[in-house]
Amino acid sequence: MIRGMCQESLSTTRSYRRTGDVSSAVSSVLRSPCWRLSATFVGLPPPPTSGISRSSATDSTTNYSQSELRWPFYRGFANKRQERPTFVRDLGPAVLSNPLVNKGTAFSRSERERFHLRGLLPARMATMEEQTSKVLAEFREGAWDKAARDPDDEMVSAGLTPDNIRKWEYITSILSQNETLYYRVLMDNFSEMAAVVYTPTVGWACLNFSRMFRVARGMYFSSHDSGQMVSLAYNWPSHEVDAIVVTDGSRILGLGDLGMNGMGISIGKLALYVAAAGFHPSKVLPCVIDVGTNNEKLRKDPNYLGLDQPRLEGDEYLKVVDEFVAAVKTRWPKVMIQFEDFRTEYAMKLLERYRSDHLCFNDDIQGTAATALAGVYAGLAAIGRPYSDIRRLRLVVCGAGSAGIGVVQWLSKAMEQHGATSEEASRNFWVLDEDGLITASRSGKLESHVRRFARPVEANELAEGATTEEVVRSVRPEVLLGLSGAGRIWTPETLKALARGTARPLIFPMSNPSHKSECSAEDAAMYAEGRGIFASGSPFEDVTFEGKVIPSNQSNNLYVFPGLALGAKLCQATLVTDGMLMAASEALAACNRPEDLAQGKIYPGLSNVRSISASVAAAVMRRAHEEGLATDEEAISVIEGDRGGWGAHGEAAAEVHSKQGSLDRFVTDNMYVPVYTPLAYVPRGVLE
Ligand SMILES: NC(=O)C1=CN([C@@H]2O[C@H](COP(=O)(O)OP(=O)(O)OC[C@H]3O[C@@H](n4cnc5c(N)ncnc54)[C@H](O)[C@@H]3O)[C@@H](O)[C@H]2O)C=CC1
Numbered sequence: 234m235i236r237g238m239c240q241e242s243l244s245t246t247r248s249y250r251r252t253g254d255v256s257s258a259v260s261s262v263l264r265s266p267c268w269r270l271s272a273t274f275v276g277l278p279p280p281p282t283s284g285i286s287r288s289s290a291t292d293s294t295t296n297y298s299q300s301e302l303r304w305p306f307y308r309g310f311a312n313k314r315q316e317r318p319t320f321v322r323d324l325g326p327a328v329l330s331n332p333l334v335n336k337g338t339a340f341s342r343s344e345r346e347r348f349h350l351r352g353l354l355p356a357r358m359a360t361m362e363e364q365t366s367k368v369l370a371e372f373r374e375g376a377w378d379k380a381a382r383d384p385d386d387e388m389v390s391a392g393l394t395p396d397n398i399r400k401w402e403y404i405t406s407i408l409s410q411n412e413t414l415y416y417r418v419l420m421d422n423f424s425e426m427a428a429v430v431y432t433p434t435v436g437w438a439c440l441n442f443s444r445m446f447r448v449a450r451g452m453y454f455s456s457h458d459s460g461q462m463v464s465l466a467y468n469w470p471s472h473e474v475d476a477i478v479v480t481d482g483s484r485i486l487g488l489g490d491l492g493m494n495g496m497g498i499s500i501g502k503l504a505l506y507v508a509a510a511g512f513h514p515s516k517v518l519p520c521v522i523d524v525g526t527n528n529e530k531l532r533k534d535p536n537y538l539g540l541d542q543p544r545l546e547g548d549e550y551l552k553v554v555d556e557f558v559a560a561v562k563t564r565w566p567k568v569m570i571q572f573e574d575f576r577t578e579y580a581m582k583l584l585e586r587y588r589s590d591h592l593c594f595n596d597d598i599q600g601t602a603a604t605a606l607a608g609v610y611a612g613l614a615a616i617g618r619p620y621s622d623i624r625r626l627r628l629v630v631c632g633a634g635s636a637g638i639g640v641v642q643w644l645s646k647a648m649e650q651h652g653a654t655s656e657e658a659s660r661n662f663w664v665l666d667e668d669g670l671i672t673a674s675r676s677g678k679l680e681s682h683v684r685r686f687a688r689p690v691e692a693n694e695l696a697e698g699a700t701t702e703e704v705v706r707s708v709r710p711e712v713l714l715g716l717s718g719a720g721r722i723w724t725p726e727t728l729k730a731l732a733r734g735t736a737r738p739l740i741f742p743m744s745n746p747s748h749k750s751e752c753s754a755e756d757a758a759m760y761a762e763g764r765g766i767f768a769s770g771s772p773f774e775d776v777t778f779e780g781k782v783i784p785s786n787q788s789n790n791l792y793v794f795p796g797l798a799l800g801a802k803l804c805q806a807t808l809v810t811d812g813m814l815m816a817a818s819e820a821l822a823a824c825n826r827p828e829d830l831a832q833g834k835i836y837p838g839l840s841n842v843r844s845i846s847a848s849v850a851a852a853v854m855r856r857a858h859e860e861g862l863a864t865d866e867e868a869i870s871v872i873e874g875d876r877g878g879w880g881a882h883g884e885a886a887a888e889v890h891s892k893q894g895s896l897d898r899f900v901t902d903n904m905y906v907p908v909y910t911p912l913a914y915v916p917r918g919v920l921e
């Protein structure tokens with residue numbers, strides 16, 4: 234009989250999952266004797282069957298009434314009152330957002346299970362005492378404020394201002410209260426606010442994520458959830474999720490292994506999906522896969538909310554990621570997955586594992602590569618050379634991780650498109666890692682994707698391990714790229730040598746956040762005598778050199794991933810292909826106006842970021858259709874009927890609108906706009 238009752242309750246829960254009718258499902262579960270039984274099983278007394286006031290459907294918690302205090306079980310145990318379960322009707326996020334019942338990270342295992350909270354909170358369960366001491370630290374000492382001024386803090390000591398941190402904290406509190414308002418402000422002030430919600434400040438937010446944890450956002454999968462990830466995915470309240478950004482926290486920006494704290498980057502990237510590309514905020518889902526961390530400092534931090542274990546490796550690790558992918562694809566079959574900040578060892582492996590079966594891409598490899606290529610094309614245009622000259626460029630690249638090698642592979646692909654053979658293209662690169670120039674004589678195993686770019690061992694070649702300065706002096710490259718995460722490794726001598734070798738060098742210190750950049754904008758301007766074209770991963774102010782303003786461009790994948798994902802979603806592409814990424818690069822490069830290029834501006838200004846994402850999205854859709862990968866009927870008919878073409882970026886909105894083709898209009902019409910929609914029907918003539 235008991236089994237029958239439990240099954241009835243289970244089938245009601247399943248029906249909720251199908252219909253989304255929470256209230257009837259929950260009240261049915263609560264009516265079920267099974268609920269009371271389960272309360273007993275976990276050592277809690279059963280709620281009384283009478284004397285409970287359930288006042289209204291909107292009242293999600295109900296304390297027991299006075300009459301119930303006379304219930305024999307509790308006679309004489311009034312001080313034990315708190316041990317009885319509070320009656321909660323809600324499930325999932327509704328429980329977390331109800332301040333009367335929310336316990337945040339202190340929900341127990343059985344509570345997480347029963348109230349569908351698994352996956353909605355970090356793995357580690359805090360005690361109330363731990364939460365209390367965190368609150369008191371903030372109350373008494375202003376712990377965050379102190380952290381924002383702490384000279385031992387890696388980013389603060391490198392110049393991140395307390396003001397940026399204050400802004401991050403404030404705007405994040407708006408996000409928890411009113412998403413429409415948050416996105417309105419962010420979208421309308423994107424170029425000012427991107428440095429706060431995204432790099433560099435988001436790096437600080439990740440470093441301090443556990444310490445600052447207040448309101449749960451997104452989904453937390455951990456290796457302790459193995460075997461149950463599909464059911465966890467069903468704890469997310471929305472039946473429609475268009476895009477997921479997921480990290481395993483193993484290489485957050487250039488800050489290394491931040492474990493579960495990496496969730497901050499998934500949240501930051503998806504804020505850009507909404508603000509920069511018009512994804513609906515209810516249809517994006519930030520995720521973290523917590524498989525432990527090798528960051529001992531974090532593991533020793535009592536505030537850290539991730540798993541206290543070393544990272545899983547090898548097959549054990551891959552099994553967890555496989556299960557995550559299968560779980561989210563089961564729940565949302567059409568979802569696009571963006572892999573973010575996975576360390577190089579697994580980033581490439583995972584991309585190869587999923588890219589031909591799933592709609593996904595790796596932002597650090599592919600998004601970054603597409604962005605760098607757009608910058609190189611625009612850089613060529615800025616110095617009056619055709620794109621096809623890319624095949625003749627000499628490039629020195631510091632960093633042979635997934636980002637660096639992703640960029641090198643992509644630029645060499647572009648060279649091949651412009652007529653170079655694969656071998657000729659490879660010979661245009663000098664790639665360095667922390668041990669200096671990589672040559673074929675490198676002892677130890679070189680991954681095959683790196684080996685392709687190792688310099689041959691020949692009489693006229695530089696020696697294995699040559700320094701950046703030696704390579705730059707000898708090679709006289711036109712382009713110097715940094716994806717090392719190593720900070721200011723380009724010395725004044727290196728930059729001077731670069732400027733001696735070429736008239737208008739392209740200087741791209743792409744590492745993030747700001748203090749990991751290979752050089753500053755000031756150094757680039759000063760030592761390259763104002764002749765360089767500068768583009769960094771994190772934003773720098775423009776620099777004035779000898780009376781001339783040198784623009785500080787930002788070469789960051791934020792220019793590509795929102796539009797790429799939007800295009801793929803709108804046409805319901807089945808995969809993300811190289812063709813689609815190449816279309817994204819070309820569309821981004823084409824967003825620049827000739828007059829801006831002439832001033833050395835090689836990435837379009839971010840104030841009109843949505844038009845950039847729309848251009849990228851439209852190009853991606855066209856290419857997806859050409860490749861037979863678009864499946865959305867409406868999008869296909871729009872693509873086929875399109876007469877093409879955005880106006881150049883930066884034109885007045887009305888002018889751009891009049892030049893829009895039907896595809897561009899389709900893209901913009903499908904973007905979410907953060908405005909208040911009426912929530913109540915008010916007949917005409919009635920006061921609102
Ligand atoms: N601007 C953008 O859009 C993006 C920037 N990045 C940045 O790229 C950086 C690297 O990312 P991953 O490749 O994933 O990291 P990774 O840690 O796998 O690779 C770093 C590489 O740099 C090398 N390296 C370290 N010190 C060096 C030195 N002094 N000289 C030359 N090479 C050195 C390492 O040996 C390694 O090959 C990070 O700072 C990240 O923030 C990553 C993705 C996008």
Ligand SMILES: CC(=O)C(=O)O
Nearest residue numbers: 486487597745789790
């Ligand atoms: C921008 C970015 O994705 C990174 O630095 O990892």
Ligand SMILES: [Mg+2]
Nearest residue numbers: 486573574597
């Ligand atoms: Mg990244």
